[in-house]
Amino acid sequence: MNRRPLEKDSAGTQVVAEERELLGRVQGLLGRHRGRRSTVPGEGRVIDYDAELIALRDSVADTKLEDMPSLVEQMTRVAALAASHQREAQLPVDPASPYFAHLRLREAAPGPGATGERVRDVLIGRRGFIERSAGVQIVDWRDAPVSQIYYRYDEGDDYDELLDARHLVGVVEARRNVSIHGGTLRRIGCPQGVFVADGEGRWFEAEGQVTPTLEGGQGKAARPPRPLGPQARDQGRAKDPGGSRDRGTEKDRGRRLGIHGGPVPRADKHLPEIAALIDREQFDLITRPSSGLVLIQGGAGSGKTTVALHRVAYLVFQEPTRFRPSRCLIVVPTVALERYVSGVLPALGVTGVPVVTARGWARVTRRRVLPHVVDRYTEDTPSAVSRIKKHPGLLGVLERYVADLGAEVGRELVAAVRSRASASRLEAAWVWFASHPLIERLRELKRWLPTSDIEAQDRQRLELALTRLRRRVRDVGAAWAEVMTDFGRLRAGLPTEGPDAVRDGELREMVRWTAAQQEETLASELEGVDPEMRAPVDGGELDDSERGQAAGRLDREDDPILLRLAQLLAGGLHSTKGNDTLIRYDHIAIDEAQDLSAIEIQVLLGTAGENRSVTLAGDRAQRLVFDNGFRGWDDLLADLHETAAQIRPLQLSYRSTAEVMRFARAVLGPLADEERPARPGAPVELHRFEAMGEAVGFLAEALRSLAGREPTASVALIARHPAQAEAYYQALARAEVPALRRVRNQEFAFAPGVDVTDVAQVKGLEFDYVVLLDVTEANYPASIEARHLLHIGATRAAHQLWLIAVGTPSPLLPEELLT
Numbered sequence: 001m002n003r004r005p006l007e008k009d010s011a012g013t014q015v016v017a018e019e020r021e022l023l024g025r026v027q028g029l030l031g032r033h034r035g036r037r038s039t040v041p042g043e044g045r046v047i048d049y050d051a052e053l054i055a056l057r058d059s060v061a062d063t064k065l066e067d068m069p070s071l072v073e074q075m076t077r078v079a080a081l082a083a084s085h086q087r088e089a090q091l092p093v094d095p096a097s098p099y100f101a102h103l104r105l106r107e108a109a110p111g112p113g114a115t116g117e118r119v120r121d122v123l124i125g126r127r128g129f130i131e132r133s134a135g136v137q138i139v140d141w142r143d144a145p146v147s148q149i150y151y152r153y154d155e156g157d158d159y160d161e162l163l164d165a166r167h168l169v170g171v172v173e174a175r176r177n178v179s180i181h182g183g184t185l186r187r188i189g190c191p192q193g194v195f196v197a198d199g200e201g202r203w204f205e206a207e208g209q210v211t212p213t214l215e216g217g218q219g220k221a222a223r224p225p226r227p228l229g230p231q232a233r234d235q236g237r238a239k240d241p242g243g244s245r246d247r248g249t250e251k252d253r254g255r256r257l258g259i260h261g262g263p264v265p266r267a268d269k270h271l272p273e274i275a276a277l278i279d280r281e282q283f284d285l286i287t288r289p290s291s292g293l294v295l296i297q298g299g300a301g302s303g304k305t306t307v308a309l310h311r312v313a314y315l316v317f318q319e320p321t322r323f324r325p326s327r328c329l330i331v332v333p334t335v336a337l338e339r340y341v342s343g344v345l346p347a348l349g350v351t352g353v354p355v356v357t358a359r360g361w362a363r364v365t366r367r368r369v370l371p372h373v374v375d376r377y378t379e380d381t382p383s384a385v386s387r388i389k390k391h392p393g394l395l396g397v398l399e400r401y402v403a404d405l406g407a408e409v410g411r412e413l414v415a416a417v418r419s420r421a422s423a424s425r426l427e428a429a430w431v432w433f434a435s436h437p438l439i440e441r442l443r444e445l446k447r448w449l450p451t452s453d454i455e456a457q458d459r460q461r462l463e464l465a466l467t468r469l470r471r472r473v474r475d476v477g478a479a480w481a482e483v484m485t486d487f488g489r490l491r492a493g494l495p496t497e498g499p500d501a502v503r504d505g506e507l508r509e510m511v512r513w514t515a516a517q518q519e520e521t522l523a524s525e526l527e528g529v530d531p532e533m534r535a536p537v538d539g540g541e542l543d544d545s546e547r548g549q550a551a552g553r554l555d556r557e558d559d560p561i562l563l564r565l566a567q568l569l570a571g572g573l574h575s576t577k578g579n580d581t582l583i584r585y586d587h588i589a590i591d592e593a594q595d596l597s598a599i600e601i602q603v604l605l606g607t608a609g610e611n612r613s614v615t616l617a618g619d620r621a622q623r624l625v626f627d628n629g630f631r632g633w634d635d636l637l638a639d640l641h642e643t644a645a646q647i648r649p650l651q652l653s654y655r656s657t658a659e660v661m662r663f664a665r666a667v668l669g670p671l672a673d674e675e676r677p678a679r680p681g682a683p684v685e686l687h688r689f690e691a692m693g694e695a696v697g698f699l700a701e702a703l704r705s706l707a708g709r710e711p712t713a714s715v716a717l718i719a720r721h722p723a724q725a726e727a728y729y730q731a732l733a734r735a736e737v738p739a740l741r742r743v744r745n746q747e748f749a750f751a752p753g754v755d756v757t758d759v760a761q762v763k764g765l766e767f768d769y770v771v772l773l774d775v776t777e778a779n780y781p782a783s784i785e786a787r788h789l790l791h792i793g794a795t796r797a798a799h800q801l802w803l804i805a806v807g808t809p810s811p812l813l814p815e816e817l818l819t
Contacts, residue, residue: 003196003204011192012205016185019102019178022121023185029134030095092129097180099125099138100694103150104174119173124150126691141693142731150175151700151735155191177697179690293605293642295633296617304617305332305764308589309341311615313350315587322586323613325352329585331604332357333592335746337764343750358590358600362559365583368575369566373477378517378553384506385513387627389484389557390597391500392639397493398561401483402568406438409469413445416465417458425454426462437571442470476566480558483565484514500629516550517558560599567606584609592764593618595625598639605640621668622763622795623788655766656794657681660801664794666814668787682800686775686817689806696728699771699804700735703754706769707738715754716767718793720779722758728773729756759793770797773804780810787812 101124145163155175179187194206658678719725739753
């Protein structure tokens with residue numbers, strides 16, 4: 001940005017003079033307000049209310065009983081005066097940055113039959129402060145009705161608004177945004193220009209494009225494509241065989257969001273074209289059904305999900321009798337991706353493939369396999385309990401439990417017979433069936449028993465014992481409760497040192513919590529009691545203790561544990577609905593595998609058929625779950641006792657630009673992989689503000705402008721936390737940003753418009769433009785979790801990335817952005 005000194009009689013000089021005079025008036029008023037102190041009338045003596053209260057308190061011991069009421073009354077009066085004094089001494093607004101915008105409104109005189117006009121100045125800030133006698137009116141941008149005029153109208157616009165039953169009609173004579181730092185006016189933005197001050201107080205006019213603008217990227221982000229026939233696909237390839245990559249001009253780049261303004265989506269965003277990014281070795285592995293478990297690694301936007309989907313499509317097309325669509329399974333991390341992928345597969349010529357989330361599949365499958373297990377979840381699982389129930393060490397604990405249970409069952413069977421000869425024959429048969437899962441082993445023994453030469457009395461005793469033991473080993477819920485409350489067994493199987501260490505205190509908390517899950521709910525115990533008598537007087541929960549939170553409920557982490565026990569005991573997952581069918585899949589594709597626990601993945605692998613065909617896809621840099629014990633792909637495969645035909649990382653980032661990927665790698669710091677090629681694009685920009693209202697005004701202008709120029713653009717405003725997303729959404733809705741949507745539970749429309757959401761919602765998705773909200777030290781501190789979350793948010797951008805910081809920027813940001 002260039003600048004030139006302001007000329008003496010220019011419009012800019014007049015604007016600066018007006019704003020400096022206005023700021024001086026505000027600061028003078030604040031200075032007088034700060035100087036107010038309560039004194040004794042007529043004496044000018046300062047009252048120390050705190051000292052007076054202490055003196056009155058100390059005199060309580062010596063006061064006679066009959067004088068006590070008057071003393072208490074005096075203390076109450078002094079305390080009220082002290083509170084009033086404290087309110088007076090506290091400044092209503094921050095003098096270092098009292099406001100961030102200035103409106104001059106020419107209004108029609110209020111009231112029916114009134115004539116004439118009035119002109120008033122309205123300042124927009126973080127807190128309200130009005131002193132009409134001094135001509136100062138600072139309103140809170142969040143709730144003052146008049147502030148909506150600032151967000152909805154430009155300078156020179158006529159406005160006509162009904163705000164809080166008041167009809168406001170007039171003209172916006174001036175609309176200016178200002179930057180005040182340390183009580184000094186540093187910048188003024190208005191239609192007449194942008195005016196900035198240097199450190200010595202000299203004012204200049206900025207030359208060139210100084211208003212950042214979003215533009216040129218509509219339709220670039222991938223959306224679920226509609227199925228196309230062969231003829232339509234051929235026509236599409238003929239029109240754009242190589243993919244249009246209009247990159248715009250250098251002048252546009254960096255100051256406006258977007259590089260090119262054409263409405264035609266970039267051809268290389270269509271999923272069928274992504275197969276061209278795979279090299280020959282990778283293609284051979286993906287298209288070889290006998291390759292077993294294939295691991296696809298790659299950074300954000302490198303096409304991992306696309307390659308996994310292509311593998312499903314290829315297998316179904318090449319061997320339709322072996323890979324039936326209804327017997328394939330695609331597991332994705334979010335409900336939004338579930339809907340997205342469901343729209344992608346038909347475009348690849350594949351229909352009928354189930355697309356699920358891991359949690360959704362686990363719950364539905366647990367209902368099919370274990371219908372008698374309680375089906376309610378708790379929403380208050382302690383973090384230590386959740387971490388232990390996802391710990392990879394539990395795989396070994398469950399396997400040893402089932403092995404020990406098998407040995408115990410064998411001993412009980414032998415103890416049931418009296419004859420030594422019968423015992424010897426029984427032991428031999430029990431060993432003979434040792435290769436079968438425990439439930440099947442007992443079933444085979446029951447079939448063998450009538451044909452054996454075991455004595456009749458012992459055979460009768462064995463039949464009774466087999467009935468009792470089969471009932472016991474088929475009770476998966478009881479097995480889960482037993483193993484998860486056995487402190488000694490768990491302590492022996494979980495590490496006490498290293499990054500995944502489990503402390504004794506955490507383990508006891510988990511055992512205590514799981515024991516509470518086995519108890520009846522208080523509501524069940526009070527069944528039959530008058531409902532009005534059961535209602536707590538405070539309107540809260542009937543039992544909000546740990547027992548009340550856990551009793552009669554499962555944790556969501558319990559579903560994989562229950563299913564894994566069912567697999568180990570029965571040799572697979574058998575649906576109890578219908579004819580006891582075994583749940584098997586011809587091919588399983590698991591996306592974002594790094595965010596699943598080892599138990600979740602093991603359960604899914606256990607449903608693969610004999611000629612197992614599985615695709616794992618993931619990126620260790622895009623972790624969204626940090627308590628599942630994931631340490632890397634080699635460690636995960638070791639936990640699963642698996643070997644994989646590992647594909648080397650996909651090298652090209654097709655989603656995001658080189659600038660976005662460079663920023664994302666810088667955010668990851670020591671966690672980043674090597675740099676990969678990407679197309680050039682607009683620079684990543686950081687915009688810093690003193691107040692959220694100032695940021696909202698900036699965003700509202702940019703988004704309204706974008707909507708007018710690029711009606712098919714998709715924009716994501718991504719906050720760290722849901723509450724922050726809600727605050728920005730409400731503010732932007734008041735500013736009448738078009739096509740604004742609040743996404744709380746993955747309900748993305750995959751349509752043009754502005755989605756306001758939090759970073760946990762956007763995994764695996766992409767948008768034309770991304771604005772990361774409040775990228776501050778408080779939201780993204782120097783931690784591993786913050787690095788991953790900021791990386792995930794940034795790499796959702798297909799075209800351009802902006803960062804908004806209200807306060808101190810995150811220390812994870814590259815130095816060049818901060819300077």
